[in-house]
Amino acid sequence: MHPKALLEACAALVAQVLRLDHPADAIVSRHFRENRSLGPRERATLAETAYAVLRRKLLYENLAQSGSGPRERRLAILGFAGPRDFLKSALSEQEKAWLDHCDAIDVASLPERFRHNLPEWLAEPLKAQVGDDFCPLVAALEQPAPLDLRVNAFTDKREDVRKELELAGIHAKPTPYSPWGLRIDGKPALTKLDAFARGAVEVQDEGSQLLALLTDARRGQMVVDFCAGAGGKTLALGAAMRNTGRLYAFDVSAHRLDNLKPRLARSKLSNVHPAAIAHERDDRIKRLAGKIDRVIVDAPCSGLGTLRRNPDLKWRQSPQALAELTAKQAAILESAARLLKAGGRIVYATCSVLRAENEDIAAAFTASHPGFRRLRVEELLEQAKVPGAASLCNAEGADLRLWPHRHATDGFYAAAWEKVQP
Numbered sequence: 001m002h003p004k005a006l007l008e009a010c011a012a013l014v015a016q017v018l019r020l021d022h023p024a025d026a027i028v029s030r031h032f033r034e035n036r037s038l039g040p041r042e043r044a045t046l047a048e049t050a051y052a053v054l055r056r057k058l059l060y061e062n063l064a065q066s067g068s069g070p071r072e073r074r075l076a077i078l079g080f081a082g083p084r085d086f087l088k089s090a091l092s093e094q095e096k097a098w099l100d101h102c103d104a105i106d107v108a109s110l111p112e113r114f115r116h117n118l119p120e121w122l123a124e125p126l127k128a129q130v131g132d133d134f135c136p137l138v139a140a141l142e143q144p145a146p147l148d149l150r151v152n153a154f155t156d157k158r159e160d161v162r163k164e165l166e167l168a169g170i171h172a173k174p175t176p177y178s179p180w181g182l183r184i185d186g187k188p189a190l191t192k193l194d195a196f197a198r199g200a201v202e203v204q205d206e207g208s209q210l211l212a213l214l215t216d217a218r219r220g221q222m223v224v225d226f227c228a229g230a231g232g233k234t235l236a237l238g239a240a241m242r243n244t245g246r247l248y249a250f251d252v253s254a255h256r257l258d259n260l261k262p263r264l265a266r267s268k269l270s271n272v273h274p275a276a277i278a279h280e281r282d283d284r285i286k287r288l289a290g291k292i293d294r295v296i297v298d299a300p301c302s303g304l305g306t307l308r309r310n311p312d313l314k315w316r317q318s319p320q321a322l323a324e325l326t327a328k329q330a331a332i333l334e335s336a337a338r339l340l341k342a343g344g345r346i347v348y349a350t351c352s353v354l355r356a357e358n359e360d361i362a363a364a365f366t367a368s369h370p371g372f373r374r375l376r377v378e379e380l381l382e383q384a385k386v387p388g389a390a391s392l393c394n395a396e397g398a399d400l401r402l403w404p405h406r407h408a409t410d411g412f413y414a415a416a417w418e419k420v421q422p
């Protein structure tokens with residue numbers, strides 16, 4: 001595509017994602033479906049430009065107050081994810097001069113909000129929480145996430161798959177914490193690989209893999225994935241169970257569970273039972289009360305730990321939405337806990353970085369459930385032979401706390417309890 005046409009297409013896509021009426025990944029996917037002739041490089045430039053503008057929206061909107069031409073075009077120029085000389089060949093002389101002027105601005109001298117590019121309602125609690133780590137965290141959130149795979153422990157060994165990928169020209173290295181993980185260089189097309197087609201690998205962030213490890217689902221157990229969605233964690237749990245026992249995958253969204261089906265077929269697992277539930281107090285849940293060994297609640301959350309992949313969330317979430325979510329999270333944890341038998345374990349997890357969705361929910365549950373003993377996540381990770389367990393937890397070692405700037409994973413939280421009273 002000619003540079004001028006590509007820049008115009010980027011500006012059009014930037015205009016669409018900035019409406020914030022749909023998730024950015026859905027808008028980008030639809031754009032690609034409607035423009036099938038786009039090549040892989042053009043797709044990468046379009047998507048990364050749109051994401052760059054979402055990541056640095058406050059800074060770019062500030063810079064775009066100067067210059068001329070349509071606002072979205074100015075934003076697309078600032079966020080353009082391609083070589084500078086290629087971009088400049090699409091610009092007028094006036095635009096080139098404006099871009100040089102913007103490049104010369106020392107961002108460090110600008111007000112703080114143009115450096116952290118977060119809404120105030122999010123910046124304030126994060127600063128209070130991470131202190132001196134705020135700048136490294138913000139810097140990590142502005143970087144695209146690495147591509148992690150989980151090797152299917154039921155069918156394959158990590159080292160064998162690593163070598164297989166190497167032969168296919170894909171360099172992968174073992175993830176530092178998860179024994180199932182491989183981290184890939186770049187963003188190669190994976191779906192055409194035999195390892196993918198036969199279910200030996202699934203795309204899954206290392207943090208998600210650690211949540212499944214923490215659940216410690218074993219051979220022959222009765223296990224529930226309460227908020228299974230498209231089944232990322234379900235598949236990891238089913239493989240850890242060696243395709244034995246019974247693994248229920250519940251979700252209120254039948255549509256999301258439908259996306260589990262092809263993944264399940266590839267995985268060779270037959271111990272998984274997906275079922276749509278109406279709500280967390282569904283009769284199906286009541287019938288299983290007191291019968292389950294392991295429950296994972298991967299709760300619906302703000303997703304604010306995934307800003308590397310979903311930078312639009314910081315503009316699409318709000319304090320009001322957060323209040324509704326925290327009420328839902330508490331209600332789901334409450335219902336899910338009823339499933340456990342004595343001696344069983346429940347893990348509550350989110351991909352949010354906010355205390356309100358994490359420590360606060362866990363503390364309220366502990367306080368109101370004397371029949372549940374809080375487990376130390378650090379010890380559980382050590383038992384699961386995860387290296388550096390202490391470094392993955394909060395200062396007390398009680399909860400899992402993964403951060404993009406410290407662990408190169410998404411931001412994840414998890415707490416765990418054992419049911420001590422029947």
Ligand SMILES: C[S@@+](CC[C@H](N)C(=O)[O-])C[C@H]1O[C@@H](n2cnc3c(N)ncnc32)[C@H](O)[C@@H]1O
Pocket residue numbers: 208226227228229230231232233234250251252253256279280298299300301332
């Ligand atoms: C964070 S996502 C789960 C992702 C999934 N575990 C994975 O690893 O791919 C949260 C899920 O909770 C589901 N959900 C929302 N409300 C629920 C409820 N009351 N009961 C069960 N699931 C619910 C949503 O449909 C969504 O799929």
